Amino acid sequence: MLRFSASAASMRSSAIRELMSLATRPDMISFAGGMPGNNLFPVAEMDEIYNKLSLEVKRIGFQYGPTTGYPPLLEALQDYLRQKGMPVDSNNLIITTGSLQAINIVAKVFIDPNDRVILENPAFIGAISAFKSYQAALDPIPIDDDGIILTELQAALQKKKPKAKLLYITPYFHNPAGILYNAQRKTDLLELLKKEDIVLLEDDAYGELYFNAADKELTRPMKTMNSGALPICYTSSFSKYIGPGLRLGWLLAPPEIAEKCELAKQSFDACSSTFTQVLAHEFLVQNKMQAYLEKMRVIYARRAHTMLNALQENMPEGLTWTKPRGGFYIWVSLPDKMDSTEILKKSIANGAVFVIGSTFDPLGVKNDCLRLAFSHTPEEQIEKGIKIIAEALKQQMVKKK
Numbered sequence: 389m390l391r392f393s394a395s396a397a398s399m400r401s402s403a404i405r406e407l408m409s410l411a412t413r414p415d416m417i418s419f420a421g422g423m424p425g426n427n428l429f430p431v432a433e434m435d436e437i438y439n440k441l442s443l444e445v446k447r448i449g450f451q452y453g454p455t456t457g458y459p460p461l462l463e464a465l466q467d468y469l470r471q472k473g474m475p476v477d478s479n480n481l482i483i484t485t486g487s488l489q490a491i492n493i494v495a496k497v498f499i500d501p502n503d504r505v506i507l508e509n510p511a512f513i514g515a516i517s518a519f520k521s522y523q524a525a526l527d528p529i530p531i532d533d534d535g536i537i538l539t540e541l542q543a544a545l546q547k548k549k550p551k552a553k554l555l556y557i558t559p560y561f562h563n564p565a566g567i568l569y570n571a572q573r574k575t576d577l578l579e580l581l582k583k584e585d586i587v588l589l590e591d592d593a594y595g596e597l598y599f600n601a602a603d604k605e606l607t608r609p610m611k612t613m614n615s616g617a618l619p620i621c622y623t624s625s626f627s628k629y630i631g632p633g634l635r636l637g638w639l640l641a642p643p644e645i646a647e648k649c650e651l652a653k654q655s656f657d658a659c660s661s662t663f664t665q666v667l668a669h670e671f672l673v674q675n676k677m678q679a680y681l682e683k684m685r686v687i688y689a690r691r692a693h694t695m696l697n698a699l700q701e702n703m704p705e706g707l708t709w710t711k712p713r714g715g716f717y718i719w720v721s722l723p724d725k726m727d728s729t730e731i732l733k734k735s736i737a738n739g740a741v742f743v744i745g746s747t748f749d750p751l752g753v754k755n756d757c758l759r760l761a762f763s764h765t766p767e768e769q770i771e772k773g774i775k776i777i778a779e780a781l782k783q784q785m786v787k788k789k
């Protein structure tokens with residue numbers, strides 16, 4: 389008998405994986421993956437960047453690099469973060485292998501078995517798994533259209549045994565809910581946390597992908613607004629902005645925390661890919677990032693708009709869904725405690741796939757909801773896919789009556 393660790397023993401492959409494996413038909417319309425569209429990647433720009441690199445820099449790209457990151461990229465990222473008003477001089481920056489690694493590292497340096505982690509419900513599945521792998525006790529708090537519900541958070545903060553150590557939130561174009569925290573919620577949240585002995589992990593993987601410039605101010609990270617002593621670990625990533633295959637994210641944290649995180653990262657992978665850091669560095673310093681993001685904002689806004697229209701036209705009465713102002717996702721709430729797994733089965737049989745709600749419930753229960761990603765599906769397929777899902781829903785509703 390293999391004697392797995394308690395952490396590995398608690399890892400479960402969900403039944404949904406098998407269902408998803410049926411969804412690989414080439415004509416399947418997928419709203420499942422939380423990723424950019426394949427044909428949107430800046431391949432030509434990267435070709436040009438690589439071809440123009442000096443031999444010396446190409447060789448650096450193949451080599452190990454410092455654990456905290458390729459120094460020229462760190463410098464360029466610091467400039468970028470400084471422009472956003474981030475406290476880069478009083479905090480340390482670490483390049484990570486995606487922001488999922490940043491989340492994992494922060495969890496590793498803070499969480500012992502049964503330590504309490506507060507997080508939103510729903511929440512990003514990667515973070516849920518990371519916290520669970522350190523055997524955290526998860527304490528999910530519901531959200532509304534403007535962010536985490538503060539009265540519920542306050543009650544959770546008052547619980548003493550054990551006292552929560554970490555609060556993880558995704559305030560900017562939430563995955564899966566698609567919501568954007570409003571300014572008041574962010575200020576009130578900071579006020580509430582001021583007196584707490586807790587670390588805030590602020591996950592900002594999508595903030596640059598706002599659809600209207602007027603919303604840019606709302607994507608201002610809480611890390612820029614923190615005048616008190618609250619330790620905030622801020623993470624973001626190139627995954628949704630350039631491409632997840634780069635596997636590059638970053639963590640900006642107070643020095644005391646960052647030093648521990650650097651040590652933890654040494655045992656994970658010594659350093660993130662120098663090769664992709666070299667490319668990302670050039671992308672930033674050649675000012676290609678802003679122009680590229682501007683194009684992506686327009687494309688994602690159009691896709692979101694098409695999906696919202698298709699939902700409006702095709703979905704039966706009784707459903708509600710979030711109206712994203714950026715990012716990749718629409719979160720659909722179903723009526724009468726309907727089960728999204730049943731709808732997914734029918735939908736897959738007819739050629740469209742999405743992710744069921746319980747995937748994003750930290751406790752894995754609540755399933756009367758589902759996530760639609762509009763980011764990687766061309767507009768012409770969006771309506772067709774939504775019609776398939778709407779049909780599956782209608783059939784399920786008739787069956788329930």
Ligand SMILES: Cc1ncc(COP(=O)(O)O)c(C=O)c1O
Pocket residue numbers: 422485486487488489512514558562563591593624625626627632635636637
């Ligand atoms: C909210 C959120 N955080 C972090 C990540 C991790 O992204 P990566 O590790 O590719 O940077 C994702 C990816 O889906 C995400 O949705």
